[in-house]
Amino acid sequence: MQTNSAAASGREASGGMTGKLRTATALLLLALGLLLLAAACGSGGSSGSEKKTKIVTTLPLFADFVREIGGDRVDVSSLIPSGVNPQAWQPATGDAERVAQAEIAFANGHDFEPAAMKVLQENLRPGVPLVQIAGDDDALERAGAEIFHQTITGAHQPVLWMSVQNGKAYAQFIRQELTKFDAEGEKQYAKNAEAYFRRVDETEQYAFKRLDAVPPENKKLISTDTSLEYFGSYYAIELTAQLSVYQGQALTADDYERIKNTIRERGVLAVFAQPYASPENEMLRRAGEESGVSVCTLYSDSLDDKVKSYIDLIRFDADELYRCLGGQGAG
Structure with a gap:
């Protein structure tokens, strides 16, 4: 009996030691796993699980700037979709909720996108920054912009990014x-900006080369876009006439005849409409067709499936001007 009792006691002791060893091993493996996880999180690399800053912008163009500068630290979307006239846009279901989730918002300001601004102001949570990029001329000029304080229309021009210098200032801001x-x-934002500006500068040189190949006597621009005053000044193209709708105004038959007369009297080769539907774009296209000149497209405040970024916009507009204004040589 004593022998059997001793054997049983030995088995119990052995089993207890084995259980303790298993527990210790499991705890050691757990601790090792936690150490490896902590090392991975602190390595500075992007593991895909890092929290991204939720950002909403009014325009797709601004979302492009934010994406280029913010990289994988941001989750950005545009309130106004691509291919839509910013002045005519109206909010859709879900826009208010998307704005309410944002941690920071970017808009142009200066009454350029009134409906989008209203959605932001009414739905951003208290304390969430609403940054109006063109809302402070001094701050934007410190970021590198050149601002015309007296324009053809006599009013402040809210769309400033049509010169590459100003486009870079928007991104810098x-x-x-x-x-x-x-x-x-x-550090990451600065690194991203440096790389982005190199690509913008390369595209700018391409644009200058294309437009230098256009004969000076052909550099006459008729458009619906008042922001092309910046574009024309930057690339030495004359903004010959504009067909634009200002607040509280409507197009008339006199506007139509004025554009047709300008086309004829100035020997203009082409008219340039924006890529989306609007009364002024439709009138300009019709005037160009009836006058027998080329009807072409320039992008400024909207992107789409063809022109998806600011760099695409610079390149497309340069190519379109070269094509429609009689560019010569390789350009």
Whole structure:
């Protein structure tokens, strides 16, 4: 009996030791796993699980700037979809909820996108920054912009990015605001901006080369887009006439005849409408067709499936002007 009791006691002791060893091994493996996880999180690389700053912009163009500067630290969407006239846009179901989830918002300001601004102001949570990029001329000029304080229309021109210098200033301004909001991303934002500006500069040189190949006597521009005053000044193209609808105004038969007369008297080769439907774009296209000149397209405040970014916009517009204004040689 004593022998059997001793054997049983030995088995119990052995089993207890084995159980303790298994528990210790499991705890050791768990600790090792936690250490490896902590090392991965602190390595500075993008693991895909890092929290991204939720950002909403009014225009697809601004979303492009934010995406280029913010990289994988941001989750950005545009309130106004691609291919839509910013002045005619109206909110859709779900827009208010999307705005309410944003941590920072970017708009142009200066009454350029009134419906989108209203949605932002009414639905952003208290304390969430609403950055109006063109709302402070001094701040934008410090970021590198050149602003015309007296324009053809006599009013402040809200669309400033049609010169590459000003487009880069918009992106630089966005970089500064992202850094204020997310100081930990400062180095990454600066690195992204540097790489982006190199690509923009390369595209700008391409545009200058294309437009230098257009005979000077052909550099006459008739468009519906008042922002092309910046574009024309930057690339030495004369903004001969505009067909634009201002607040509280409507197009008339006199506007139509004025454009046709200008086409004839100035020997204009082409008219340039924006890529979306609007009364002024339709009138300009009709005037061009009836006058027997080319009807072409220039992008400024909208993107689409063909022109998906600011860099695409610069390149497309340069190619279109070269094609429609009689560019010569390789360009």
